[in-house]
Amino acid sequence: MQIYLPIAEVSVNAFLLLGLGGLVGVLSGMFGVGGGFLMTPLLFFIGIPPAVAVATEANQIVASSFSGVLAHLKRKTVDIKMGLVLQVGGLIGAVIGIQIFNYLKAIGQVDLLVMLSYVIFLGIIGTLMFFESLRAILRSRGGQAVPTRRRHNWVHNLPFKMKFRASGLYISAIPPIMVGVLVGVLAAIMGVGGGFIMVPAMIYVLGMPTKVVVGTSLFQIIITTAFTTMMHATTNYTVDIALAVLLLVGGVIGAQIGTRIGLKLKAEQLRILLALMVIAVCVKLGLDLLLMPSELYSLGEGGH
Amino acid sequence: MKRFFSLVAALVAFALPASAQQEGIVAGLSQNAVQITATFVGSEILIFGAVKRDAPAPAGDLGVVVVVEGPSDPITVRRKEKRMGIWVNTDAVEVEAAPSFYAIATSAPFDEIISPELNRERDISIPESVRILEDETATDTESFAEAVIRIRSKAGLYMINEGAVTMSEDTLFNTRIELPSNLTEGDYQARIYLTRGGELVAEHSASIDVRKVGLERWLYNLAHEQAFLYGLMSLAIAIAAGWGASAFFRVFLRS
Numbered sequence: 001m002q003i004y005l006p007i008a009e010v011s012v013n014a015f016l017l018l019g020l021g022g023l024v025g026v027l028s029g030m031f032g033v034g035g036g037f038l039m040t041p042l043l044f045f046i047g048i049p050p051a052v053a054v055a056t057e058a059n060q061i062v063a064s065s066f067s068g069v070l071a072h073l074k075r076k077t078v079d080i081k082m083g084l085v086l087q088v089g090g091l092i093g094a095v096i097g098i099q100i101f102n103y104l105k106a107i108g109q110v111d112l113l114v115m116l117s118y119v120i121f122l123g124i125i126g127t128l129m130f131f132e133s134l135r136a137i138l139r140s141r142g143g144q145a146v147p148t149r150r151r152h153n154w155v156h157n158l159p160f161k162m163k164f165r166a167s168g169l170y171i172s173a174i175p176p177i178m179v180g181v182l183v184g185v186l187a188a189i190m191g192v193g194g195g196f197i198m199v200p201a202m203i204y205v206l207g208m209p210t211k212v213v214v215g216t217s218l219f220q221i222i223i224t225t226a227f228t229t230m231m232h233a234t235t236n237y238t239v240d241i242a243l244a245v246l247l248l249v250g251g252v253i254g255a256q257i258g259t260r261i262g263l264k265l266k267a268e269q270l271r272i273l274l275a276l277m278v279i280a281v282c283v284k285l286g287l288d289l290l291l292m293p294s295e296l297y298s299l300g301e302g303g304h
Numbered sequence: 305m306k307r308f309f310s311l312v313a314a315l316v317a318f319a320l321p322a323s324a325q326q327e328g329i330v331a332g333l334s335q336n337a338v339q340i341t342a343t344f345v346g347s348e349i350l351i352f353g354a355v356k357r358d359a360p361a362p363a364g365d366l367g368v369v370v371v372v373e374g375p376s377d378p379i380t381v382r383r384k385e386k387r388m389g390i391w392v393n394t395d396a397v398e399v400e401a402a403p404s405f406y407a408i409a410t411s412a413p414f415d416e417i418i419s420p421e422l423n424r425e426r427d428i429s430i431p432e433s434v435r436i437l438e439d440e441t442a443t444d445t446e447s448f449a450e451a452v453i454r455i456r457s458k459a460g461l462y463m464i465n466e467g468a469v470t471m472s473e474d475t476l477f478n479t480r481i482e483l484p485s486n487l488t489e490g491d492y493q494a495r496i497y498l499t500r501g502g503e504l505v506a507e508h509s510a511s512i513d514v515r516k517v518g519l520e521r522w523l524y525n526l527a528h529e530q531a532f533l534y535g536l537m538s539l540a541i542a543i544a545a546g547w548g549a550s551a552f553f554r555v556f557l558r559s
Contacts, residue, residue: 002485004344006520007527011345011485047459047486059538066546071553112392226539233535237527241538242342248542252549289390297451298393300380 007240008052014246016046021060021247025254029068030262031274032214033195034061034221037281039247052240055232059244061225064251065218071259072215079166079212082176083219086198089177090224093184101189118186119286125200126278132204133272140268167208167216175206180220187224195221196278203271210267214259328356329508331496337513338483338492340520346485349512351409351494352478361474364501367410367417368469371428371497372481372512374405374461375490381448397448400435404488406462409479411469419502426504428497430462460484489514 001014020042024035036057043053072078160173179201187194195217202213233239262270331353338347351370379402385394410417414429423429434449456462461484469479481494492512498505516524527534 002343002345004340004342004485004520006516006523009486009488059542062539063542063546066543067549068546070547070550074554112390116390226542229539229542230532230535233527233538234531237531239527239535239538241523241527241534241541244538245541245545248545252545255546256549256553289392291391292386293384293391295451295455296384297448297455298382298384299452299455300382 003242003246005048005052005240005243007238008048008056008243010047010049012046012048012243017243017246018250021064021250022254023250024247025064025067025251025256026258026261027254027277028061028064028218028251029071029255029258029260030214030265031195031258031270031277032068032199032217032221033274034065034225035251036061037196048240048243049238051236051238052243055229055236055238056240056243056247058225058228058232059239059241060247060251062222062229063244063248064255065221065225067252068218068255068259069215069222071256072218075215075263076166077211077263078215078219079164079208080216080219081162082164082167082169082202082206082208082212083216085162085173085176086180086183086202086216086220087223089180089182090184090187090194090220091180092177093181093186094188094224094227095184096181097185097188100185104189115285115289119282119289122196122278122282122285125197126275126282129200129204129271129275130279133268133275136268137272140266164208167206167212169206169208171206179205184224194224196281199274200278210270211263214262214270326358327361327498327500328506329496329498330354330356331508331510333494333510333512335512336510337515338487340487340489340514340516342519344485344487344520346487347483349481349483349494350478351481351496352476353496353508354477355475355498355506357475362500364503365412365417366471366474367412367497367499367502368471368477369411369414369418369428369497369499370409370469370479370481371493371495372405372407372483373403373433373493373495374488374514375492376401376403378402379452381451383448383451395448397436397445399449399452402434402452402456404461404490405483405492406430406433406456407481408464409468409481410464410466411471411477413466414464417499417502418497422499422502422504426497426507430457430464459486461486483514487514489516 002011003014004011020039024039027033027038028035039057039060040053043057044050069078161170162173163170179198183194183198183201186197198217198220199213202208202217203210208216229239331351334350349372355366379399380396381399382393382396384391387394408428408430418428423432427433430453431449434452436445436449453462469477471477492514493509494512495507495509497507515521
């Protein structure tokens with residue numbers, strides 16, 4: 001069934017969009033990532049203009065994240081307090097990120113710098129995570145109990161300590177805010193939700209239990225993407241509500257399924273799958289830079 | 305007397321091309337408005353007409369060219385180049401105006417019925433319709449214009465169908481122009497050129513109003529005129545859907 005999208009001004013197959021939404025929704029519920037990294041290129045591929053794809057994607061992520069968070073809330077696997085602290089950092093980071101973005105734009109070649117740092121960043125995170133979770137799996141196979149990864153590091157020696165009950169942590173508020181700032185900066189520059197960087201940071205830097213991380217990440221993604229949606233809708237008029245509805249119907253159902261799959265997996269299995277996905281995205285971005293594109297030219301909106 | 309003859313000769317000489325000009329076009333479109341609804345899958349316009357003559361047909365091959373053109377917009381064309389092993393956008397060229405849609409149908413091969421001068425004067429062919437600003441720094445601006453044509457042709461937005469205009473008895477003609485489903489709205493122009501031996505004899509133009517209607521119209525207007533409200537509505541739908549799916553799974557699957 002073909003549907004003509006009022007803002008994107010193209011005609012697309014409704015069932016294809018429902019399927020795409022569902023697929024990305026499953027990943028979102030499982031790993032606590034928004035899924036924009038995956039959905040946006042897919043939408044480009046089926047002919048949605050990039051500006052509309054990015055803006056509408058943000059709106060769809062609000063829906064699937066909200067669906068996922070509700071499923072997690074019922075299981076008490078959302079650390080709302082931690083989410084709010086991260087959000088404070090995230091907002092500061094977004095403001096800084098927009099300044100950096102404008103500065104880089106002024107000196108030119110912003111895309112390149114961002115892409116390169118993203119590839120390197122994802123590559124390191126993905127690889128480290130992969131080997132860490134592989135070791136954890138091998139250890140548990142060997143009959144030993146998996147040690148709880150709650151070591152004392154520099155994170156525990158900072159002031160302004162707060163109690164995060166859902167995570168079982170008593171740590172300073174500074175590291176979560178710093179993580180939030182970092183993700184906020186990257187999200188503003190890259191135009192993505194930042195779940196990809198947020199999830200590993202919460203596991204390894206903050207030492208949060210993997211199960212709580214997914215729900216908490218989704219919780220803070222809702223606020224970030226809701227803000228992004230409003231920004232796009234009011235300044236660029238690029239949110240396509242018809243496209244969003246088709247994607248989010250699939251997305252919210254997928255998120256419910258994904259959450260249930262995620263809860264059945266062991267923490268280290270979840271981490272290794274996430275690591276593989278991070279590496280896959282990194283390889284994809286890397287290939288985009290290295291391989292000769294089939295079309296060297298691209299069309300963009302006119303005017304300066 | 306001699307002067308009289310020369311005057312007659314001059315009159316005759318003037319009158320001959322003048323009689324050629326007496327050919328005209330009478331034409332019609334199967335529809336002069338295209339409505340884009342939620343289930344729009346493209347459309348087809350039938351353009352038909354006749355050559356009107358006051359005198360017997362003059363010499364020279366008759367040609368009919370039909371052009372349907374969408375509204376023009378400026379676009380930025382970027383080109384990737386390999387720098388230090390990776391592909392990055394380097395040069396950019398501003399294309400002053402490129403039509404969002406451009407379809408040509410002719411009754412014979414294009415070059416045979418349109419002279420290069422006429423083509424340039426009336427901007428008939430696809431390359432003529434893409435205008436580039438001349439003061440750009442990039443040296444090979446032509447390859448950027450070619451890229452616009454290549455990309456839009458691939459998307460089914462630019463096309464030329466030589467021989468797609470059917471003529472009968474050198475008088476009646478008709479053709480069909482396919483409008484694809486990825487059409488943007490605006491004022492489209494249908495132009496018909498009648499040529500003899502490559503030179504323009506008569507032309508005719510009509511407008512086609514391509515508009516979104518119904519829900520499409522309402523959403524588009526809301527998004528542009530009440531952007532804040534539209535944004536809130538988008539979020540409300542997202543939240544409601546997220547909650548709805550959660551409630552559905554809780555009630556019906558009890559897990």
